[in-house]
Amino acid sequence: MHVLVVHNRYSSAQPSGENNVVDQEVALLRAAGHRVGVFERRSDDIAALSLRGKAAVPLLVPWNPAVRAELAARLRAERPDVVHVHNVFPLLSPAVLAACADAGVPVVATLHNYTQVCPPGTLQRDGRPCSECVGSTPLPAVRHGCYRGSKLATVPLAVSLAVNRRRWWSGVERFFCISAAQRDVLVRAGMPAERLAVKHNFVPDPAPDARRLGAGEHLLYLGRLAEAKGVRMLMAAWDEIAAGGGAGVPLVIAGAGPLEGEVTAWAAGRDDVRHVGLYDPEQCRRAIAKSVAVVAPSTWLEAFGLVVVEAMAAGVPAVAAGHGAFVELVDDGVTGLLHRPGEPASLAACLRRVTAEQDRNGEMGRAARRRYEQGFSPTVGLKRLVDGYRTAIAGRTGGGDGPPPGEDKSTGSPRASRASRDGDSR
Incomplete structure (x- = not known):
């Protein structure tokens, strides 16, 4: 074709x-x-x-x-x-x-x-x-x-x-x-x-060395630093977690965007947050593979959620907002967790849970990988x-059940011409 x-x-x-x-x-x-x-x-x-x-x-x-x-x-x-x-x-x-x-x-x-x-x-x-x-x-x-x-x-x-x-x-x-x-x-x-x-x-199937092997080293936000992506809500949820003793792993924020200055100032001087700026594709793959979970807290109705599927491919669960496409991408409690959209407290609770329940986290990661193989490979x-x-x-x-237009029915070779219609004008 x-x-x-x-x-x-x-x-x-x-x-x-x-x-x-x-x-x-x-x-x-x-x-x-x-x-x-x-x-x-x-x-x-x-x-x-x-x-x-x-x-x-x-x-x-x-x-x-x-x-x-x-x-x-x-x-x-x-x-x-x-x-x-x-x-x-x-x-x-x-x-x-x-x-x-x-x-x-x-x-x-x-x-x-x-x-x-x-x-x-x-x-x-x-x-x-x-x-x-x-x-x-x-x-x-x-x-x-x-x-x-x-x-x-x-x-x-x-x-x-x-x-x-x-x-x-x-x-x-x-x-x-x-x-x-x-x-x-x-x-x-x-x-x-x-x-x-x-x-x-x-998404492409990552090489075996780009899939998660252990429990993970950090929680990862990977995307544009913008209001619609839930970045401010993530910061509020993380502050709540920190006030309660922390999650046991750091939060890594990778990306750029209009809130970059705000994120940089918020992360400065903290040992529980790392703002690493833009990652290239290889750095993204390595960061996902080392994640306890990938976080996707968008406040707008995401039409898809590519980072969630990239996490699935690496055998990593996602914590995502429970609306838009995330509802069909993430099977709540099976391949990841869904939090109530726009609610920092609900996001904080899911982040605590995904880091605290290591055995369950491993099961969700394996289920996420199977979901990837079935639907997103x-x-x-x-x-x-x-x-x-x-x-x-x-x-x-106006074709029907025959071979696609452009191929001869008997030989499968390209035909010399193709049907067309009159061009429109403006």
Whole structure:
């Protein structure tokens, strides 16, 4: 199969699970013998633009005509079987969908967050769940300045959501939701249920020496240092634990983000906390393998929770918030523990329990590893990807139960042409 992946890479200054997912899926498909191209932009490139170029970026968020022309030309030249869209903000824009229609190539899109129904994609405002824009206009997001606390910065996202909603819903043959919890939210918001399939992210199987062998040396928070990730709540819970005599192991916080200064000041001079900054992938794997548990206390409704699955792969239980995708990823008391969302005392209780009950912790780690093998391994991930592609291709061409479009029924060899439809205009 010939796949073209479309992605706007997030800034390298922040850890990005989405960038990791895209890279891992591309590598997985190529290793399986599929031909995979990449059409991408990088948010890092914005810094090198002229002042005029930087000023123009918000105007291109809803629609980038140059991207449409460039991508359509590449699609006509290469004729991939399917295009897989990930993130299009801020440099690609939904113009990529028009390019695919221009060239008559079917599209699948992974929904990594909630940007289809919420301009910042978090379903959260001021640290609390928010659904004001869900199923309606995105004007409340502008009024509240939901993206980066700025009304002006929120406008391009709100405009893009408003003017491109129908284009997304009609121009994508198959949406990959990364959890059933996310799919439920999107269906309630009015997205076409028949096009929404659950495809959990996979993570690579760590080498045996990157799996936990003993009881673990620390509790680990690995992720962006932001309010929505529950970082302030984690600090409050850890202070409660420290006041009661401690957990017996230190808390390691690895990551960067808007709360980095606050976390650094809080951890300074303490021997029960280590703020280690950003880890590279190998450091992440080693830190997870040495963990008593991985902590994921997000206050927003996570659409997935990659670090939880990475912990499962290493045989490490997770302590996670009991909402969003975590409810389907973590079997409470079996593969990890779920705390009451937004409650530091409940998080503190779970952290005490996961460190105090060593035998039970070991059992949960082994159960987590089995859960990974059954649902989140590369083998499972590859099958779900290819099945989704074949469904999208068949839907675009009106295919049925035969071989995927692009193959001759008798020989399985590529056909010379592919059905296409008229491109849309804007």
